[in-house]
Amino acid sequence: MARIPKELVDHIIQTADIVEVVGDFVQLKRKGQNLWAPCPFHNEKSPSFSVNPAKSLYKCFGCGKAGGVVQFVMDVEGTSYVEALKYLAKKYAIEIQEEEKTPQQQLEQNERDSQYIVSDFAKNHFHRLLLNSEEGMSIGYGYLKERGLNLSTIQTFELGYSLDSWDDLMKAAETAGFDKKYLEKTGLTVIRTDDQGKDTGRRYDRFRGRVMFPIHNISGRVVGFGARTLKRDDKMAKYLNSPESEIYHKSDVLYGLFQARQAIRTQEVCYLVEGYLDVLSLYQGGIKNVVASSGTSLTEGQIRLIKRYSDNVTVLYDGDAAGIKASLRGTDLLLEGGLNVRVVLFPDGDDPDSYIRKVGDQRFTEYIETKSQDFITFKTTLVAREASNDPVKKAEAIRDVLHSIAKVPDAIKRQVFLQQTSATFGIDEQVLITEYNKLVKSPTQQTKPSGGDNRGNYGNGAGSANTGYPPSSNPRSAPAARPMTDEEEAEMLMYGGAEAAESLGTPFTAAPKKAAEEEETPDMLQVCEREVLRLLVLYAGREIEPEMSVAGYLMGQLGEYPLTKPLYAEMWEICRQELLAGRFPDARLLAQNEREDIRQLITDLATERYEISPNWRTKEIYVFNEVDLPQLACDNAVLRLNKVHVQRELDQCLERLRHPLEDAEMFEILGDIKRLKELDNELAALLGTVVARGT
Numbered sequence: 001m002a003r004i005p006k007e008l009v010d011h012i013i014q015t016a017d018i019v020e021v022v023g024d025f026v027q028l029k030r031k032g033q034n035l036w037a038p039c040p041f042h043n044e045k046s047p048s049f050s051v052n053p054a055k056s057l058y059k060c061f062g063c064g065k066a067g068g069v070v071q072f073v074m075d076v077e078g079t080s081y082v083e084a085l086k087y088l089a090k091k092y093a094i095e096i097q098e099e100e101k102t103p104q105q106q107l108e109q110n111e112r113d114s115q116y117i118v119s120d121f122a123k124n125h126f127h128r129l130l131l132n133s134e135e136g137m138s139i140g141y142g143y144l145k146e147r148g149l150n151l152s153t154i155q156t157f158e159l160g161y162s163l164d165s166w167d168d169l170m171k172a173a174e175t176a177g178f179d180k181k182y183l184e185k186t187g188l189t190v191i192r193t194d195d196q197g198k199d200t201g202r203r204y205d206r207f208r209g210r211v212m213f214p215i216h217n218i219s220g221r222v223v224g225f226g227a228r229t230l231k232r233d234d235k236m237a238k239y240l241n242s243p244e245s246e247i248y249h250k251s252d253v254l255y256g257l258f259q260a261r262q263a264i265r266t267q268e269v270c271y272l273v274e275g276y277l278d279v280l281s282l283y284q285g286g287i288k289n290v291v292a293s294s295g296t297s298l299t300e301g302q303i304r305l306i307k308r309y310s311d312n313v314t315v316l317y318d319g320d321a322a323g324i325k326a327s328l329r330g331t332d333l334l335l336e337g338g339l340n341v342r343v344v345l346f347p348d349g350d351d352p353d354s355y356i357r358k359v360g361d362q363r364f365t366e367y368i369e370t371k372s373q374d375f376i377t378f379k380t381t382l383v384a385r386e387a388s389n390d391p392v393k394k395a396e397a398i399r400d401v402l403h404s405i406a407k408v409p410d411a412i413k414r415q416v417f418l419q420q421t422s423a424t425f426g427i428d429e430q431v432l433i434t435e436y437n438k439l440v441k442s443p444t445q446q447t448k449p450s451g452g453d454n455r456g457n458y459g460n461g462a463g464s465a466n467t468g469y470p471p472s473s474n475p476r477s478a479p480a481a482r483p484m485t486d487e488e489e490a491e492m493l494m495y496g497g498a499e500a501a502e503s504l505g506t507p508f509t510a511a512p513k514k515a516a517e518e519e520e521t522p523d524m525l526q527v528c529e530r531e532v533l534r535l536l537v538l539y540a541g542r543e544i545e546p547e548m549s550v551a552g553y554l555m556g557q558l559g560e561y562p563l564t565k566p567l568y569a570e571m572w573e574i575c576r577q578e579l580l581a582g583r584f585p586d587a588r589l590l591a592q593n594e595r596e597d598i599r600q601l602i603t604d605l606a607t608e609r610y611e612i613s614p615n616w617r618t619k620e621i622y623v624f625n626e627v628d629l630p631q632l633a634c635d636n637a638v639l640r641l642n643k644v645h646v647q648r649e650l651d652q653c654l655e656r657l658r659h660p661l662e663d664a665e666m667f668e669i670l671g672d673i674k675r676l677k678e679l680d681n682e683l684a685a686l687l688g689t690v691v692a693r694g695t
């Protein structure tokens with residue numbers, strides 16, 4: 001990856017105005033010290049997406065997306081860190097010299113640049129030929145016109161035509177001064193080999209006499225081509241695609257996404273079709289939120305791309321059964337990716353392209369709206385029909401559907417689907433649930449959990465036996481009563497209600513908990529570590545007394561490696577290194593760190609309390625005015641962390657006492673306990689004075 005010098009990265013970040021950058025994508029309205037808009041990352045009516053200009057941060061209180069200006073560009077444009085920086089540099093006319101690259105990296109970067117440039121050249125060349133050469137006009141343009149495409153669509157998608165010649169592109173590229181190796185690397189020319197696979201030194205154009213469909217990546221650069229022959233020759237593949245190259249990874253590109261992304265966001269749904277022409281016809285008909293997986297079966301990378309713009313996908317299937325069966329697997333992947341999948345089936349013999357040309361835009365849209373079905377329902381009906389009278393097939397079909405259901409991340413939806421399936425197949429629901437549980441328990445079905453929601457078994461819990469339904473009262477399977485996230489627990493405990501405050505003041509010797517509850521007990525150690533880290537990151541440079549900064553104070557109180565959670569410890573170390581280098585850690589810069597988990601942590605820490613939610617107003621008593629009283633906030637955090645450590649040691653001692661011991665050992669432990677209890681009381685007393693001073 002190309003490296004941009006750190007000073008330049010800092011300069012870009014300091015220059016970029018988050019309000020301007022975000023304002024390119026959503027309408028921000030000022031309310032209080034922040035600006036608000038409907039979130040660009042999830043569907044909502046009332047704005048919960050906020051921008052804090054002072055801290056140069058954004059945060060959505062709906063979906064939780066948050067970060068700095070670079071992260072915003074990455075999220076909204078779906079680009080890498082470096083590409084996001086380049087985007088900002090371009091916006092603010094900052095010249096990027098990527099000088100820190102090693103010669104090898106430089107070479108690679110030049111290689112890639114050259115491949116982009118040669119692809120762009122080829123695209124322009126083909127486009128010119130389509131509209132300006134006799135062959136292109138009569139054959140290529142003639143074909144596109146016959147398919148109903150107008151000039152505007154042809155230009156939007158930069159369609160082209162390759163002459164029926166062995167070396168037209170090679171010659172043109174040579175004249176333009178391109179090194180032929182870049183044509184080879186991008187697969188625009190083919191290297192002719194002999195029987196032993198040895199290079200014969202001969203080259204020829206890969207695409208000859210074909211209509212050319214350039215494939216753009218998300219930032220609009222051409223990375224490859226799809227090409228359709230217009231000859232009637234059975235030996236020749238109708239469609240030919242660029243091979244994989246350094247710039248073209250088929251599994252990470254969706255045809256049409258560059259042109260469709262804004263529409264997908266505003267329409268809140270992405271239509272997925274199979275062919276280039278489907279995309280073009282629908283786009284021309286005003287249905288612009290459409291992409292194609294361009295000749296490959298759908299991949300996880302492509303699904304992630306879609307998910308950046310919408311959670312909803314409607315798959316538009318061609319009407320023939322074989323095609324549908326082939327695409328079912330890809331659709332399971334969509335479910336697994338957490339997308340809401342609907343399906344539209346076209347009448348036999350029609351594909352989206354032919355159908356929209358037959359019935360027109362208006363009726364096509366109506367058709368999609370009225371005929372779209374939820375995917376599981378669709379699949380269930382399909383396989384149930386096929387297996388209607390064959391018990392073996394039927395059992396297979398049911399398992400097939402259950403596999404799909406297991407991939408749905410949402411527990412409530414899974415429950416509804418199980419009910420539906422039972423109705424469609426005419427099978428007792430309890431039998432189906434038993435079958436489902438077998439399936440999710442079997443090791444082959446141990447899919448990686450996506451979305452944090454476990455695909456828990458149904459019907460095993462107490463109470464479910466009577467109803468035969470998944471136990472909706474079980475908080476583990478019902479999202480309505482989902483367990484709190486770590487952050488919520490942390491919030492509750494640090495600033496939460498009276499119970500939380502009490503539990504902080506007294507030793508944690510509550511009655512031993514049942515195993516099931518223990519899982520949900522928040523880790524106080526992490527809560528306290530997080531608070532220390534938050535103060536360090538947010539107030540590093542603040543003076544709490546003459547010549548003593550928050551950072552210096554915390555480092556002095558807690559030492560070099562005080563935090564046990566690995567991510568926190570790394571963060572602490574990053575801050576420590578900054579201090580050693582003579583700088584105070586700066587949340588604004590740290591929030592642009594190259595590592596995603598670090599970025600996420602920083603922005604979470606920095607945004608946790610900048611918007612005091614209405615709920616907190618009543619609990620303000622526990623929220624220190626840390627801006628005015630940083631010393632108290634630091635003391636509070638340090639004391640709490642120490643207290644947790646003491647408490648843990650105490651617990652360990654008590655635990656050891658439960659086992660048979662030699663007398664000497666037991667006295668030693670009892671001595672420890674006495675000492676620790678004194679320490680604990682001291683800390684509690686100190687905490688009491690801190691809390692008293694702070695409130």
Ligand SMILES: [Zn+2]
Nearest residue numbers: 039042060063
């Ligand atoms: Zn959001």
